[in-house]
Amino acid sequence: SAVISQKPSRDICxxxxxxxxxxxxxxxxxxxxxxxxxxxxxxxxxxxxxxxxEATYESGFVIDKFPISRPNLTFxxxxxxxxxxxxxxxxxCSVGWRDNQPQxxxxxxxxxxx
Amino acid sequence: xQSVSQHNHHVILSEAASLELGCNYSYGGTxxxxxxxxxxxxxxxxxxxxxxxxxxxxxxxxxxxEFIKSKFSFNxxxxxxxxxxxxxxxxxxxxxxxxxxxxxxGTKLNxxx
Numbered sequence: 001s002a003v004i005s006q007k008p009s010r011d012i013c014x015x016x017x018x019x020x021x022x023x024x025x026x027x028x029x030x031x032x033x034x035x036x037x038x039x040x041x042x043x044x045x046x047x048x049x050x051x052x053x054e055a056t057y058e059s060g061f062v063i064d065k066f067p068i069s070r071p072n073l074t075f076x077x078x079x080x081x082x083x084x085x086x087x088x089x090x091x092x093c094s095v096g097w098r099d100n101q102p103q104x105x106x107x108x109x110x111x112x113x114x
Numbered sequence: 115x116q117s118v119s120q121h122n123h124h125v126i127l128s129e130a131a132s133l134e135l136g137c138n139y140s141y142g143g144t145x146x147x148x149x150x151x152x153x154x155x156x157x158x159x160x161x162x163x164x165x166x167x168x169x170x171x172x173x174x175x176x177x178x179x180e181f182i183k184s185k186f187s188f189n190x191x192x193x194x195x196x197x198x199x200x201x202x203x204x205x206x207x208x209x210x211x212x213x214x215x216x217x218x219x220g221t222k223l224n225x226x227x
Contacts, residue, residue, distance in 0.1 A: 004157070031213065042118065043204070043217040092158070099213050100146050100165070105158040
């Protein structure tokens with residue numbers, strides 16, 4: 001397994017602003033993912049963060065709203081842009097080493113938009 | 115689209131009671147199956163996993179789960195719960211050779227001492 005650190009752990013933001021969430025892993029990982037968990041709902045995959053290339057987004061999520069960077073094998077960022085109250089959620093980073101193997105999760109970032 | 119259903123949203127048990135949490139999924143092909151647990155204030159942790167073979171799998175802390183292919187189910191069980199099992203439990207399905215996980219909405223378990 002690995003130690004996965006997410007920053008910030010929580011934040012309260014104003015409508016229309018943007019926030020960047022960081023995910024740092026203490027070892028190199030093949031795959032990094034970003035999920036959203038809205039209140040009372042399941043975890044939903046936003047995108048797969050690809051090292052050195054553009055992220056792969058799931059249906060319903062777009063790069064303009066959720067730009068993602070992954071400059072190396074241990075670090076990724078997710079930006080939530082032009083936030084609205086509907087973006088209030090927990091955002092989770094997860095990592096994996098091989099296909100079809102368990103993913104490991106960070107502590108999440110609890111985001112509230114006023 | 116694939117879906118994962120956890121029918122029990124909130125379960126309250128007394129210590130030593132038996133636990134069974136339901137999980138059903140809609141994907142028709144080969145799947146890998148997981149249960150994750152999130153203790154209060156902690157991150158999601160893997161509880162157990164099923165890839166192939168014996169459909170009854172054992173995980174940490176006395177938990178087990180049974181894969182019933184004909185019912186598309188992967189229910190989590192524990193014969194005797196403890197107060198420390200109070201947590202939220204998530205079922206996850208990973209279609210084979212498909213690098214995505216689909217999660218259920220979670221079940222909050224509250225064990226009364």
